[in-house]
Amino acid sequence: MLSKSQARTFFLGGTVITFAIFLGLSWNSLSNAVPKQTHEENLTDQVVRGKHLWESNNCMGCHTIFGEGAYYAPELTKVIDRRGEPFVKAVLTSKAPWAPNGRKMVAYGFSENDADDLVAFFKWIGEVDLNGFPPEPDLKQ
Amino acid sequence: MKYKSQQVAYWFFALSMLLLALQIVYGFIMGFAHMGYDGLHDIFPFNTCRAVHTNLLVVWILSGFMGAAYYIIPEEAENELVNVKLAYIQLITLALVGVAAIIGYHFNYWEGRKFLEIPRPLDYLVVLNVLTFLGLILATLYKGKKRTTTSLVLTMGLVFAALLYLPGMIWFDNQTMDSFFRWWVVHLWVEGVWELIMGGILAFLLIKITGVDREVIEKWLYVIVGLTFISGILGTGHHYYYIGVDKTWLIVGGIFSALEPLAFLGMALFAVAMYRKGEKKHPNKTALNWTLGTAIVSFVGAGLLGLAHTLPQVNMYTHGTLVTAMHGHLAFWGAYGMIVFAIISYTMPNMTGRKLFNTNTGMLAFWLSNIGMLGMTVAFGVAGVAQVYLERKVGIEFGLVQKEIQVHFFILVCCATLFTSGITLYIYEFIKYGRPSNEALVD
Ligand code: HEM
Numbered sequence: 373m374l375s376k377s378q379a380r381t382f383f384l385g386g387t388v389i390t391f392a393i394f395l396g397l398s399w400n401s402l403s404n405a406v407p408k409q410t411h412e413e414n415l416t417d418q419v420v421r422g423k424h425l426w427e428s429n430n431c432m433g434c435h436t437i438f439g440e441g442a443y444y445a446p447e448l449t450k451v452i453d454r455r456g457e458p459f460v461k462a463v464l465t466s467k468a469p470w471a472p473n474g475r476k477m478v479a480y481g482f483s484e485n486d487a488d489d490l491v492a493f494f495k496w497i498g499e500v501d502l503n504g505f506p507p508e509p510d511l512k513q
Numbered sequence: 514m515k516y517k518s519q520q521v522a523y524w525f526f527a528l529s530m531l532l533l534a535l536q537i538v539y540g541f542i543m544g545f546a547h548m549g550y551d552g553l554h555d556i557f558p559f560n561t562c563r564a565v566h567t568n569l570l571v572v573w574i575l576s577g578f579m580g581a582a583y584y585i586i587p588e589e590a591e592n593e594l595v596n597v598k599l600a601y602i603q604l605i606t607l608a609l610v611g612v613a614a615i616i617g618y619h620f621n622y623w624e625g626r627k628f629l630e631i632p633r634p635l636d637y638l639v640v641l642n643v644l645t646f647l648g649l650i651l652a653t654l655y656k657g658k659k660r661t662t663t664s665l666v667l668t669m670g671l672v673f674a675a676l677l678y679l680p681g682m683i684w685f686d687n688q689t690m691d692s693f694f695r696w697w698v699v700h701l702w703v704e705g706v707w708e709l710i711m712g713g714i715l716a717f718l719l720i721k722i723t724g725v726d727r728e729v730i731e732k733w734l735y736v737i738v739g740l741t742f743i744s745g746i747l748g749t750g751h752h753y754y755y756i757g758v759d760k761t762w763l764i765v766g767g768i769f770s771a772l773e774p775l776a777f778l779g780m781a782l783f784a785v786a787m788y789r790k791g792e793k794k795h796p797n798k799t800a801l802n803w804t805l806g807t808a809i810v811s812f813v814g815a816g817l818l819g820l821a822h823t824l825p826q827v828n829m830y831t832h833g834t835l836v837t838a839m840h841g842h843l844a845f846w847g848a849y850g851m852i853v854f855a856i857i858s859y860t861m862p863n864m865t866g867r868k869l870f871n872t873n874t875g876m877l878a879f880w881l882s883n884i885g886m887l888g889m890t891v892a893f894g895v896a897g898v899a900q901v902y903l904e905r906k907v908g909i910e911f912g913l914v915q916k917e918i919q920v921h922f923f924i925l926v927c928c929a930t931l932f933t934s935g936i937t938l939y940i941y942e943f944i945k946y947g948r949p950s951n952e953a954l955v956d
């Protein structure tokens with residue numbers, strides 16, 4: 373039968389080995405895959421400002437991006453493809469509450485500049501290679 | 514209770530119950546908003562409620578873990594806590610930082626990174642607070658007479674949890690990097706080090722309640738936490754499928770995360786086996802219920818419902834939908850909510866000297882909250898599956914789909930009411946126990 377010290381070796385050994393593999397794979401992803409898949413060369417100051425606005429207003433508290441966030445409002449990874457830039461800018465700058473299908477968004481009333489920054493962020497996000505996400509609706513007629 | 518300083522635990526549990534009650538209020542606001550009744554939108558917009566709901570959840574559970582440690586470590590180490598006053602200061606500052614963060618969320622003061630919304634300046638205060646806590650625990654353990662496996666596993670979990678908070682505080686310009694390291698906190702907490710904390714508390718409870726030999730229990734504890742790390746560390750890959758990193762993670766994350774339920778299965782089998790092997794003489798049946806309950810419900814909520822959407826082929830469609838919320842609720846409740854309830858139910862009679870073990874209120878609280886939470890899980894699940902089908906398969910627009918599934922949120926709110934009535938009874942009993950008393954000290 374398994375003894376307590378064997379069980380401890382299983383725990384410690386397993387942890388060290390899997391953690392080492394995890395660090396190796398992470399290193400590989402961050403140094404090789406991320407720059408390519410995210411097109412890091414396009415990560416301009418404007419995009420970074422957009423990311424900052426995205427965070428400081430907690431947009432992720434209602435929406436998802438890369439499928440991460442909340443489930444109250446639409447996925448925004450491909451929003452520029454789906455709606456086009458003028459539509460997105462109109463929503464962001466509007467001072468009147470925007471409530472499609474009766475569900476309200478906070479009326480941020482962003483300035484032109486801020487809205488441009490956010491649009492740049494969305495464009496950059498939309499181009500990241502996400503291994504096929506979001507999926508094409510395959511039952512669409 | 515053997516050591517007077519164990520009484521500190523009571524106040525951490527009280528804070529925990531208070532924050533849970535508040536968490537539920539914000540949950541209801543969101544449930545109604547999903548149903549179409551967002552009348553509170555101007556004062557409490559959804560993103561505020563969500564940040565408050567999930568952050569209160571994390572803080573009440575951490576407060577419960579801290580209380581558990583303050584109770585368990587002196588008893589296992591056979592030594593009073595080294596500095597009781599500092600423990601109270603730590604409690605009060607924890608509450609203050611928590612309240613400051615929650616108030617900030619109502620005034621657009623936050624960092625919109627899911628689960629890590631606390632702004633950076635407050636993060637440093639959290640770190641300071643946790644260091645104080647760990648200092649007290651480690652010093653007590655160091656000065657104690659014994660260092661048992663149970664106390665070591667519990668402490669290891671707490672120390673790693675603190676360390677893993679740090680990667681979440683690094684600033685990145687690249688959203689993919691940001692997300693990559695956010696999971697080092699969120700995933701490696703709930704599917705890694707928190708399981709050590711849960712395992713440690715569970716082992717302590719089983720030793721006390723079943724009377725089975727410590728050596729046997731602690732041997733299996735090592736096996737369980739071994740399974741946890743072996744599957745859970747590489748299982749982080751199930752969050753890396755679709756965020757802009759290489760496809761290696763589809764394979765590694767898929768395989769290892771599919772093994773994660775084994776640790777939870779281990780926990781369930783372990784608890785049930787020890788109970789059957791034991792003497793069944795311990796009078797505190799309420800604590801026994803919660804102890805077996807947490808082991809079983811965590812297997813269902815985290816293990817089975819996690820497995821349901823962890824393979825990349827499935828996750829491609831369910832990723833970031835209400836299916837995730839279904840799993841999130843039962844997993845958090847079963848694994849971490851219920852383990853906190855178990856340790857509270859076990860310790861209250863020992864700390865206060867009042868033996869309210871087997872009351873009807875206690876039983877009712879257990880069943881109502883669990884049946885309510887199970888119902889909520891089903892409601893989220895049905896809404897989630899319908900959403901996935903209509904939105905991701907058929908391609909109907911988000912907003913129209915949401916209208917279609919509103920009715921499931923009516924069911925959600927009904928079940929949430931059942932859940933809340935169970936929690937109310939539990940808190941009522943908690944209050945009835947009264948304060949800890951020196952007369953409860955035994956040798
Ligand atoms: C007690 C343990 C667990 C807790 C508390 C928990 C909780 C959560 C939460 C809150 C999320 C949402 C995270 C976010 O989007 O930020 C999540 C996501 C996820 N969990 Fe768990 N979980 C646990 C265990 C597991 C296990 C054992 C598995 C797999 C077998 C699993 C599989 C998943 C998957 C695949 C996702 C991603 C869903 C998506 O793509 O949207 N979880 N979990």
Ligand code: HEM
Nearest residue numbers: 442443444537540541543544837838841842845846850929
């Ligand atoms: C009465 C009770 C509750 C109600 C009505 C409720 C409702 C909700 C709603 C509507 C959401 C947001 C979903 C979205 O983004 O659209 C949410 C998120 C969440 N709640 Fe609750 N909740 C309740 C209690 C709880 C409890 C007791 C727990 C934990 C033990 C919990 C854990 C969570 C978690 C982890 C999330 C984030 C899920 C994710 O991101 O996938 N909730 N809740």
Ligand SMILES: [Fe+2]
Nearest residue numbers: 700704751752
């Ligand atoms: Fe995970």
